[in-house]
Amino acid sequence: MARTTKYFARNLAHKDEVAAELEVESLGQGRYAVTLEGHTFELESLVLPHGAVSMIVEGQSFSVEFDEKGDEVGVLLRGQLTRFDVADERKLRLRAATEGFTVEGKQTVVAPMPGKIVKVFVKVGDVVTEGQGLVVVEAMKMENELKSPKAGTVTQIVTREGATVENGAPLVVVE
Amino acid sequence: MARTTKYFARNLAHKDEVAAELEVESLGQGRYAVTLEGHTFELESLVLPHGAVSMIVEGQSFSVEFDEKGDEVGVLLRGQLTRFDVADERKLRLRAATEGFTVEGKQTVVAPMPGKIVKVFVKVGDVVTEGQGLVVVEAMKMENELKSPKAGTVTQIVTREGATVENGAPLVVVE
């Protein structure tokens, strides 16, 4: 592996922005040179026992916590959480190859947290409006109504009242 | 391995006491029955993420921290640290076999903590009295004079002024 690698990072909060290009060079002993938009930042990093990283960039001291899920990296820094999609060139190519699988038009409502399904208001075939309540999830003594993200028809219900669901579990499909 | 095992534990603070015999039986799901002096305690244990153990013994709740070095187990419980030598029968036999290696009469003064040797007062061949200063170790801005544990002759000096030593490093041998 070369000591310098090119990465592409996209701030997930900015939907329409193109990915920025960053070049990372290892200088050894936790030191890196990162080039972004023509400016090279020298940074020194120290991985802390609990996995966070202390980073000193041009004198500025940052304690950084990472929340990683695949190529998505959440960076918690001075109280601000920013999520990025980070990939090197190889991964970008891999993604291009599998891109065809994403289906347009179909929207899956997923459980936003682990909890219990206390109500399902719709059944397969129902026509729903945008914002119409579909299911109610109870978690931590709060009931949360999940609404339809779009107008359409319910094509699939993959849960039932009383079910315990994990974070991200698909519940209802609207097409 | 049988679900019940016999252990021998000796409280290291009580030098002359014989080891107590304990029988431990696994009841599954973190539950154990421990028999000591005819009484069987039912206990339920939960290993916490940082390695400590929450233990509920007959309704009493204890948070227990362990400090393990081989067969020596330090148990920190409600602020009291008690050190035990714990072994099962197999280990007891092993020890009996190697016991011959311990050498009597010779005393090695070791570094009680990591630090720097700032003074060595004696040289090989010196006759020293019990309590006579041998070396000074500096650690955490405090100087600590290490004294001879017995009257005798210095037979070996395995450090020098300015040396950085680790915890437990042998420094001077008095015979």
Added chain:
Amino acid sequence: MARIKKVLVANRGEIAIRVMRTCKELGLSTVAVYSEADRSALHTRFADEAYCVGPAASRESYLVADNILDAARKSGADAIHPGYGFLSENAKFVRACEKAGITFIGPPASAMDAMGEKTQARTNMIKAGVPVVPGNAAPFVDVDEAKAYAQKIGFPVMLKAAGGGGGKGMRRIDRMEDLDGAWRTARSEAMSAFGNDAVYMEKFLDQPHHVEIQVFGDTHGNVIHLNERECSAQRRNQKVVEETPSPILTPEMRAAMGEVAVKAAKAVGYVGAGTVEFLVDAKRNFYFLEMNTRLQVEHPVTEWVTGIDLVAWQLHVAQGGVLPMLEPIAPRGHAIEVRVYAEDPSTNFMPSPGTISYVRVPSGPGVRDDSAVYAGYRVPNFYDPMLSKLSVWAPTRMEAILKMRRALDEYVLTGITTNLRYLKQIVLHPEFVKGDYDTGFLPREHKTLLGEEDKALARVSMIAAAMRAHQRAEKQQATIATAQKPGGSSHSAWRSAGRRTGSWKKGA
């Protein structure tokens, strides 16, 4: 009354810890109860004794009076402190404790009866000459009755649980179309929180202030007030930030509200710690809202400015002691509390249970953290998502605000989503800083409070993200290198590593 020696705390999490701390200071033994989901909770480990009272769902554990009393009997506890929520305002439970010969640390059942059912309480207060918010006199029998009543008093209205407070089972309704949905969720929430799904309705006052008075009574007929708390910063009808003194109160208003609160408490023969909640309108008229017949979540701010340990007073009064002071006490300095929740403010405060990977709480001068979290703790999804009550004290309000900013900056709690940043946005918002914010503040300013992205930090974050990706790649590379060394690892590991190396080379 007999001297209390062992206290069972019929609650969980931070309030259980809070109560046990005072018990420990007073030399009392402590008994925890825990549900199966709370075996690893801090309160279970913090107590001297701990007994399991049932499965995760509170209806099957913390709300089952018999299970709690069983634990009390098993442990030999001579008193029960209910904390807040769960059985704390359940008069039946108080009577059951009495019958079992166990001291209930709280008001007598009769006072709870008089205040617990919210519509009855309103009637009692009107009788005592206390001003109340317009609303109906008894819970609705069905949704149609509710609809008719709403039609009568006009929208917006508040649908509220008759069985208890604390924002549970409470819904603001602006249009008739929303009443069905609100009726459904409010009742179901009320049932799960209080075991009682009765609801009633109040006229929604337009952006009032929520100001409450802490009262304290003893068994000798003395009742005093310990000043107010400003609790207008609410999201989803639940308090998020509280402070004392209230920035909108004059000494005259404090005295007047204090007097009414004491009158209300005396009218029901109140004993122990209680809170009389008022709504204050734009003209500074105040109306009785409800009385919480228990210790309040936000009690620490009162403790900061009075120097009183309210739990110690509760124990003192429960043993027949006379109130240690009988005159109102002037507040010293200023205190603010924020509630740190496991929730995501950007998705309508969706709870975010999960495993806390790391926590470092703020401390230093004037900072208090009441929490029950630890690194590695899995926040269960069965209970209230509050993680910590963080409170600060300083000589002046502005200094307290700046101290809170510092404390929030210092709070490290990772692994789950929290509202820490949102809380910081609240206390630094010009409206909060100015001090004249009403209950409409948080909903109105929601977008601003979510906070804009700090571009400079986002830029550094991106650099960090790239560095992290590189570090991971390096680590992977190092593993591969080890695997390739003779004696490193097995053949099959080497093979898959080789595959990976090949790809990397192409990519680089």
Added chain:
Amino acid sequence: MARIKKVLVANRGEIAIRVMRTCKELGLSTVAVYSEADRSALHTRFADEAYCVGPAASRESYLVADNILDAARKSGADAIHPGYGFLSENAKFVRACEKAGITFIGPPASAMDAMGEKTQARTNMIKAGVPVVPGNAAPFVDVDEAKAYAQKIGFPVMLKAAGGGGGKGMRRIDRMEDLDGAWRTARSEAMSAFGNDAVYMEKFLDQPHHVEIQVFGDTHGNVIHLNERECSAQRRNQKVVEETPSPILTPEMRAAMGEVAVKAAKAVGYVGAGTVEFLVDAKRNFYFLEMNTRLQVEHPVTEWVTGIDLVAWQLHVAQGGVLPMLEPIAPRGHAIEVRVYAEDPSTNFMPSPGTISYVRVPSGPGVRDDSAVYAGYRVPNFYDPMLSKLSVWAPTRMEAILKMRRALDEYVLTGITTNLRYLKQIVLHPEFVKGDYDTGFLPREHKTLLGEEDKALARVSMIAAAMRAHQRAEKQQATIATAQKPGGSSHSAWRSAGRRTGSWKKGA
């Protein structure tokens, strides 16, 4: 004077954090300096900026004025807070800051000169009419002079560093035979702590109380005192427990000592936070001991009972501000501080550096923790072994003692040996509880304070130890079982596991 915007804290560990906390509240940027051994220290990560100032040894990093000033220049800091220890009482450094145009947050160099060299300070105080402990007027030229002087004033005597205080370079000597050894270690310790190995001698007062007065001066000639701190609980001549008010002081004595302390500070043109230390004998006569021209370790107890942030006052005064109050302030309630050390009380307080495996600090009402530790932190063996200053406040002294017991019980800090249990023994010792303890208290009661084994706990501990051994064996067994399964692990692992299984079978 110019407004301060960025503060470099020329210190490490908890005091660096303490100072930065106030800076952050005031909206000032913070700059940390760190030695190579402190890259992972919390203060390095806590600051907005951080600069390495040299290798681990303080003489090559924290004590090198040029390196500190370089970091100040690089960062653009306009002020330096020295904390305590290191360069905090170094007049040369103060002058160097002045020359560099950087505000030194502390007294003027002239006041330091007048008080810093301890023998000179004594002479100055005698001139100002302040009572002092009998002792010599200038540092000794050699050990023979020291011996002669000791002969003259009679044993016991105290050999003390002329260059600074804080228990460093200080030795009590009871017999002529011990003087050589004490001379050697005291001078070497003094050199390493203050860069100055000059020592002098004082008559050792028989078990006096150590009571100190906090003073504060501004650049407008105002000096006030902020009451006393009782610091008689000392081990190895270093304070371990401090409290305020002092249980032995009457209001009259407080006023008299406060007046003398203000006189002493005024005599040297004092500005900023300072402490005038006194010895109080059995007849309650008090003698000037020394003045510490800096913030004191035990300042939190004063902050608790006065509500003042002393660091905020330091910054205020450093910018030319007038003292916010000019009259003495009556203490409110009672505060106690204990110093949590990485040391083993049972081996003469041998330092015990190492890696902290877990830490959970106490909190809740009336508890403050000033520390710089975290789980996984490796306490380096180059610096003072203090881990935390734990302080509590309560309305009365007895309540404060009980609160401290609770807080110490709650403090979890594992992986290294600490004095937590010893501290608890101190505050619960009848002599401490009674309140009349002198500097002989800890040495005299050393054995008692180490604490007897609680037999019941030792018994449970033994059960836990056996359970642990069994758990380990089970785990080993499980690993073996996995290894034996097809596809579990490689052949060689299986073989060694098989050997182990055989032995276990025999043992069971």
